[in-house]
Amino acid sequence: MSVASVPGRASLSEQDCDLGTFRALIDRTTHLADYPHAASVAENVLVYEGERLRTAEDRDAQRAELVRALADGPGIVVVRGAFADPSVVDRVTAVFEALIAEQRASGAAAGDHFAKPGANDRVWNALEKTALYDPEAFADYYANDILALVSAAWLGPGYQVTSQVNVVNPGGAGQSAHRDYHLGFLSNATAAAYPAHVHRLSPVLTLQGAVAHCDMPVASGPTLYLPYSQRYEPGYLAWRLPEFQAYFEARHVQLPLAKGDAAFFNPALFHAAGTNRTADVRRTANLLQVSSAFGRAMETVDREAVANAVFPVLLRRAAEGAGEEWLENVIAASAEGYPFPTNLDSDPPVDGLAPPAQADVVRRAVREEWSPQRLRAELRAGTERRAS
Structure with a gap:
């Protein structure tokens, strides 16, 4: 993966975080001609069509392009119609709603990363709970060829899927910019203790994804992204710094999603869930974290x-x-x-x-x-x- 590295340094610190270098690295334009399997570019993000990906014969070239997009390109791809049959999504949505209802009835309130307790709904380890609740719906959902294509392209065989349901209710607050698991879940002090090469390694151990379980207009707060930010090597130490947060707020992009669409992104990409400003959209997403066989998943799954x-x-x-x-x-x-x-x-x-x-x-x-x-x-x- 090409990143802006700090020459000759075996470790990184907050002193290596320079906003000017960061800005120069991500100030670029995504050109559709560089990604022949993509259908379009929107807000500097590559947009693919699910049916076109499914029917392409040059799978090796397709996988190579997806890796290039996630590693050296914008760091995010959106797949329109990732789930060709909306009824498959609806069946799993019904399972999610049943699990949430059971959770509420039991008095349990799953913690949420960014909202006040009870403001939103989250189901941890939704993969296991869905399989046990409705194996039929689980099988039809996770047989999805787009999920398998992108996961295998980025991680190779033997990958591990986990998922969490996140429902952001009307008025649900957004997040601040961050990076994800592994190093993204650590404090700056702890992350700085890892050598620079581990900062380069961490992003290739996981793939982040989200499947839209309802139509998500921009007003409902679909995820905010900063294309190309995954290429900045000190980024695991930079994302908490005020000047980087301010730059994200000024330069992020946001794409609406339709039910059945999916977004996949490099976990080192600066991103944040948006605020749901609607009065009637319960923004429901299945958040996927797919882990390399050489890493370990965030959740314990039986x-x-x-x-x-x-x-x-x-x-x-x-x-x-x-x-x-x-x-x-x-x-x-x-x-x-x-x-x-x-x-x-x-x-x-x-x-x-x-x-x-x-x-x-x-x-x-x-x-x-x-x-x-x-x-x-x-x-x-x-x-x-x-x-x-």
């Missing part, structure tokens, strides 16, 4: 439970002729795709240098048409083998 819940759906859909890609996308969102860490005394390598991952077991179970009871027993045994 992927054994998710895989067991979704397996009967996989079996039935396979019998009905669902394509390999469809099945693989659901498995990638359900099961752990990376075999480590593990206990190599009790879980030794098989046919190579690594034992089978949880996802490998689910693939085999679908291929061999195991019973749900057999899969449940094998996944439990695998969990026990990995224990120290």
